[in-house]
Amino acid sequence: MRDSCIVFTRLSPVVALLTFVAMPPLAGAASITGTVVYEGAVPNFPPIQTDADPHCANLRDEPLYPETLVLGDDQKIANVFVHITDGLPEDAEFPVPEEPVVLTQEGCRYSPRVFGVMAGQDLTVLNPDGILHNVNARSRVNRGFNLAMTSNIGEITVQFDEPEFMFEFRCDVHPWMIAHCAVMDHPFFTVTGEDGRFVIEGLAPGTYEIEAWHERLPAETATVTLEEGETAELSFTMRIPGR
Ligand SMILES: [Cu+2]
Numbered sequence: 562m563r564d565s566c567i568v569f570t571r572l573s574p575v576v577a578l579l580t581f582v583a584m585p586p587l588a589g590a591a592s593i594t595g596t597v598v599y600e601g602a603v604p605n606f607p608p609i610q611t612d613a614d615p616h617c618a619n620l621r622d623e624p625l626y627p628e629t630l631v632l633g634d635d636q637k638i639a640n641v642f643v644h645i646t647d648g649l650p651e652d653a654e655f656p657v658p659e660e661p662v663v664l665t666q667e668g669c670r671y672s673p674r675v676f677g678v679m680a681g682q683d684l685t686v687l688n689p690d691g692i693l694h695n696v697n698a699r700s701r702v703n704r705g706f707n708l709a710m711t712s713n714i715g716e717i718t719v720q721f722d723e724p725e726f727m728f729e730f731r732c733d734v735h736p737w738m739i740a741h742c743a744v745m746d747h748p749f750f751t752v753t754g755e756d757g758r759f760v761i762e763g764l765a766p767g768t769y770e771i772e773a774w775h776e777r778l779p780a781e782t783a784t785v786t787l788e789e790g791e792t793a794e795l796s797f798t799m800r801i802p803g804r
Contacts, residue, residue, distance in 0.1 A: 587653050589765035591787035595795035596757045597643070597773050599636040606630075609737045616692040617669035617735060627737070628674045629777055637757025638799060640675040641775050642727075642743060644750035645761065646782070648769035655747045661685040661718065664730065664740060666694045666710070671730060671740035675776065677750045678721065678742065685718045686710070695733040700725055703744065707733070727774065741776055766791075773797040 608624035611617040631639040661683035665672045667690060678684045686696055688710045696717070697707045702725040708717060724746040732738035743750065751759050761771070768786040778799040785793045 587650060587655065587765065588763045590790040591764040591766060592760060592762040592792045593764065593769070593771060593785060593787070593795060594758070594760045594792060595643075595797065597638045597641045597753050597759065597775075597781075597797045597799060598757055599630070599632055599638045599778070600798050600800050603632065603636070604630060611669055611735075611737075614669065614692075614735060616690075620690055620692070621668050625668070625670055625737070628670070628739075631674070631755065633755030633757060637753075637755060638775065638778075639753055639755045639757070640673075641753040641757070641759070641773050641797075641799070642675050642677065642741070642750065643753065643759040643761065643771065643773050644677070644743070644745065645747065645764075646770045646772045648767050649747055649749070653747070655679070657681045658748070663687060664742075666690055666696075666732070666738070669694075669735050669738060671732075671738055673740065673752065675741045675752050676743075677745050677752070679745050679748060680722055680724050681720055683718050683720060684742075685716060688715050691715070693734055694738070697731045697733050698728070698742070699731065700728045700742075700744075743774075765789075771795070773799070775799055 606627040608626050611621055611625050657679045662676060662678040663685050665687045688694055691712050694710045696710055698705045702723045703721040721744040725744040727741055727743050730740040730742060749761050751761055753759050764787055766787055766789045770784050773781045779802055781797040783795050787793055
């Protein structure tokens with residue numbers, strides 16, 4: 562018994578060192594940046610008839626167009642969710658941000674249209690419109706909810722506990738109100754603006770698969786190997802299939 566204790570004591574620093582070496586670091590100084598561009602004819606979307614609810618018509622100074630495909634200059638695509646899909650240490654647990662993700666219902670539209678939240682992170686839904694919206698979270702892995710936010714309910718906060726890639730938020734009062742939510746188990750994700758740009762920072766050296774997801778266009782993927790502190794530049798092009 563005593564011998565085995567001695568053996569264990571002698572081995573433990575070695576085991577600890579091996580364990581340390583075998584575990585890849587969770588974070589580092591490498592990053593992936595890039596641009597997402599749309600290639601093809603641009604669909605012509607007519608404005609949404611927001612006066613189906615006079616409250617919405619009163620809240621808006623300008624027409625509201627469908628946000629199915631939002632393009633900036635040179636057909637750069639907004640609302641593309643870019644995220645790491647492989648290469649992170651398995652079973653790694655990343656800290657959950659204390660600050661909430663905020664989803665706003667303003668002018669009878671959701672903002673942001675596409676967003677990510679980490680599992681367990683607060684998601685705060687705001688209703689500055691001060692009219693009736695109905696928040697219908699159509700999650701399948703997590704428990705969904707369908708909650709009326711009446712004119713005097715300006716804020717609710719919810720959490721989703723399990724990772725779940727992309728489900729819709731819809732407003733049952735205003736059928737054009739749609740947002741897309743990803744519940745993530747890591748923080749390495751972002752959403753493009755109208756410049757089509759994305760930046761994912763804080764990566765450890767390694768080989769990663771990265772995906773650019775759009776609500777209508779087929780996803781694009783890439784594999785990139787990063788050295789410590791390296792910045793890789795990627796370019797994604799999205800197209801309507803068959804065109
Ligand atoms: Cu609504």
